Amino acid sequence: AQKVTQAQTEISVVEKEDVTLDCVYETRDTTYYLFWYKQPPSGELVFLIRRNSFDEQNEISGRYSWNFQKSTSSFNFTITASQVVDSAVYFCALSPFLKLSFGAGTTVTVRA
Amino acid sequence: DVKVTQSSRYLVKRTGEKVFLECVQDMDHENMFWYRQDPGLGLRLIYFSYDVKMKEKGDIPEGYSVSREKKERFSLILESASTNQTSMYLCASSLMGGTHYEQYFGPGTRLTVT
Numbered sequence: 001a002q003k004v005t006q007a008q009t010e011i012s013v014v015e016k017e018d019v020t021l022d023c024v025y026e027t028r029d030t031t032y033y034l035f036w037y038k039q040p041p042s043g044e045l046v047f048l049i050r051r052n053s054f055d056e057q058n059e060i061s062g063r064y065s066w067n068f069q070k071s072t073s074s075f076n077f078t079i080t081a082s083q084v085v086d087s088a089v090y091f092c093a094l095s096p097f098l099k100l101s102f103g104a105g106t107t108v109t110v111r112a
Numbered sequence: 113d114v115k116v117t118q119s120s121r122y123l124v125k126r127t128g129e130k131v132f133l134e135c136v137q138d139m140d141h142e143n144m145f146w147y148r149q150d151p152g153l154g155l156r157l158i159y160f161s162y163d164v165k166m167k168e169k170g171d172i173p174e175g176y177s178v179s180r181e182k183k184e185r186f187s188l189i190l191e192s193a194s195t196n197q198t199s200m201y202l203c204a205s206s207l208m209g210g211t212h213y214e215q216y217f218g219p220g221t222r223l224t225v226t
Binding site: 004006009035037042043044045046047050091093098099100101102103104105 | 143145147152153154155156157160162170171200202204214215216217218219220
């Protein structure tokens, strides 16, 4: 069985602060993919990143960065210099084959 | 531009009614999915389809059925709506080829069963 845990339910920060979202997963599969999605207030989930289990390189995309550590089964997401537009619910997800298992989500509120 | 559309943003139905939620994608994707989203539970997979007329149960299929007669359309059916099916329903699609293709989501349908 697959399981994704996002222990932080809500995070509130002031603009320009950095925010780190934790994601811990459980799987018995050796090959799997990890994802992060963003759900803004409009409701539509937006894909942010995909990482396969064999690629532990960290990734940076603009103000977003991801840290994948297989040894601790974690795939954490950091927003640097947060902006009000980053306010959303963020989901971490795991997929060994076709089906996605989502975490409960972390609500990020960035205050001006 | 990638597009997944759902027939309604908001829907109110009565207990016992048969409810149809429609999803259409214009990306020629093979895979389509139905999720429900509830506070504190994230998204849970109800059913998915990897080809026309093919379907597979997800994690919570009880009380639901699906139909895929055409590649671009995937319908979720609540045979006899109950109050515990009040939720946000999200449709998604992706290319075939394993798990490495991301899923594209529709805007969701917020269903209230009274």
